[in-house]
Amino acid sequence: MSPPVNRPQRIEYLDLYRAIAIMAVVAIHATSTAVAHYPRNTFDHDLFYFWNTFLQFAVPAFLFLSSLVLFYNYSAKLSEKGWIVSFYKKRMFYIFVPYVVWSLIYFMIKKWLSGKEPLESSLQFVEQLMLGTAHTHLYFFLIILQFYIVFPWILSLTKRPWFRRYMPLYFIAGQALFYALYLKFQFERTGSLLPSYLIVIGFGAWIGLNFEWMIKKMVHYRYLLLAALLCAGTVSIYFTVDIKTTLIEWPMLTFTLVFLIRNLFTLSACLMLLVMSQRVGTREQRKDYKVARLMDSLGTVAFGVFLIHPLVLLFWRREFTDDLARHFSLGVVLSYIVALLLSWLCAVGLRRLKWGWVLIGR
Template sequence: MATASPTLQKRDNIPQLLLVRAMAIIGVLSVHSTSFATVAMVDSNYFFLYNFFNIFMKIGTTTFIFLSSFVLFYNYYTRPLDKQLLGSFYKKRLLYIIIPYLVFSLFYFTVLHYLYYPDRSLSTEIHNFIDKVLTGKAYTHLYFVYINIQFYLMFPLFLWLMKKYPRTIKWAIPAGIAIQWAFFIINKHVLPDPGVPNRGSWSFSYFSYYLLGAALGIYYPKIKEWIIMARKHATNARVVTWVALWALWIAAGLAHVYLYYETRLHLKSFNTTLFDLVWNIHGVLTALVLLQLSFILSKKLPNVLTKVIARLGALSFGVYLIHPFFLLLYREHPLHTGTAWLLHLWYLGGFALALTASWFVVGFFARYVPFNWIAFGNLPKPKKRPSQPVMPERQLDA
């Protein structure tokens, strides 16, 4: 790779990234809507399908981390790193990330209190709430926002380092892998049991995706012909790379599925490091594959459908925040029947409700509710329909 120059220049819009966001949120919904089924349907003849969608689609969190880093470094690397930029950066994080995080932490904590812990005292609940907010545990999915906040605190340091010493960029990907795996190894073999509590809530568990996004975001203008699979970009080396990437992605994804299938169905035991390794490979390759797939879809899908998917991508942060609420309500009314096909429909209904209800609510807020940023971040503003999906910066680096 050639060394990227941090000269000030306006970078092109990449509307396809909204499609990546949409695919990532579909992955999140797939995992969350099948989580109960992987336990309840373990004796079903179709358990392999539930397990497949629950594991192969574990692409959302890692892809969002990659994408957030990609966009941050893509947008900020060519800008002067000064007080004005840092002030604007942290103001956006406070308004559009931290405040919604606090709002939804309080929302879910309150819901859980009234559903399951109504007898707890106010002083106890206030103490519990503060502890959970400071550890990203107010609800199961909020750890993602919590680790992103950790990344945002470190972002200026990495940006400064890569702008000051451009040669470090080519080492970003191996450095990310090394930092992540050093954390895994130290946590497992050096620290006393049980190691760092809530390992998945620490940003070091995702550094390979973060620095992969950083490197690709900086180098994108120089390597986009390697990313975009098109006849005009095809060379022998690129075609071999594309085929190898997709083949390895499928293999890693299926290996990931297999490990969980054998563990859940046949109670086999595997080394936890193997799970980490397979998921890491699966997650890294998925980020690259979805990036490529977004360009394919933008060319092959009808324009109307592309706009619909891009709209989901633009609202994905809000959908991520609110969808567990609809799943929680849905699961409060389980289907009591021995009819297999009705059970399958019930689980499918959970996915459909989480997607459509969340999409509707966030879309409604985006169009009609003032100060919607307090709950859902900086949603896209209503405006005239563009000729192609727009990728507003406020959504990208959210």
């Protein structure tokens, strides 16, 4: 009989990480209409623009966390037989099926709302399914599916000392090369391609492989991370356009600066969110147990909330935008609260059903 494999302990505060990240995702989608609605250089526009832009780290944060958890959990399984088959069966099945189902739901509802017959556009549905365009948030599934496809190969490379030791550098170089190719060939839909997120995925993998040591280092340097977040965030939000305008005659320099600033902002936000979750989310640090349970509940069903909340926003904007036209900002805030709470309740209910995984995964 082979000796038992030591399983890594569950990281209890990652549900808090997921909860904060999904709240940010819902806020991005809820405030997007306000950014487009208000004239530029007005208080309302600037307020919603700040939050909508600052919270853009949220989707990369989920990719960062997915990478961290996978490498943390599966690094101990490299020596096991059949782990790759088990991985694909679990991860691909519980992600791909909800993606297809929700793509069909959003496709049919949008056709119905526009007065068209959904069944007459089957080829269009297949195209949207392949591109992740059935609704604005579904591109995320194409990214995560791409990541799952290459994950076993990347994990196998971690057995090589030359790769494991300098892992973040390889991912930084890979993403930089991808964007350099984009400058030359101008291919479309880069936001749906995995190479656009190699830096957060690479750092997530590195932390997952060296978790305890890396957490201690990040906590020790938390103020440096916070300073990087504030500086890079300020430049990314308010000065990126100025950089592009000022350095228009030097496209490679412009590309390099924007690339460094945006990725420093995104990565430092992911790291600070992890540090903050660790500092306040462990059992010893929790001061309000009821609030902690609520946040854990939200984090547990974050995937379902991600899938459902755009549907709530879709009907909210259709039914209530005109009624709240005089109080547009209030309507945006209410849309956020309703979308978050209603999708949360639906996800909790679906999770208790035997077939609920079809809609919210597992």
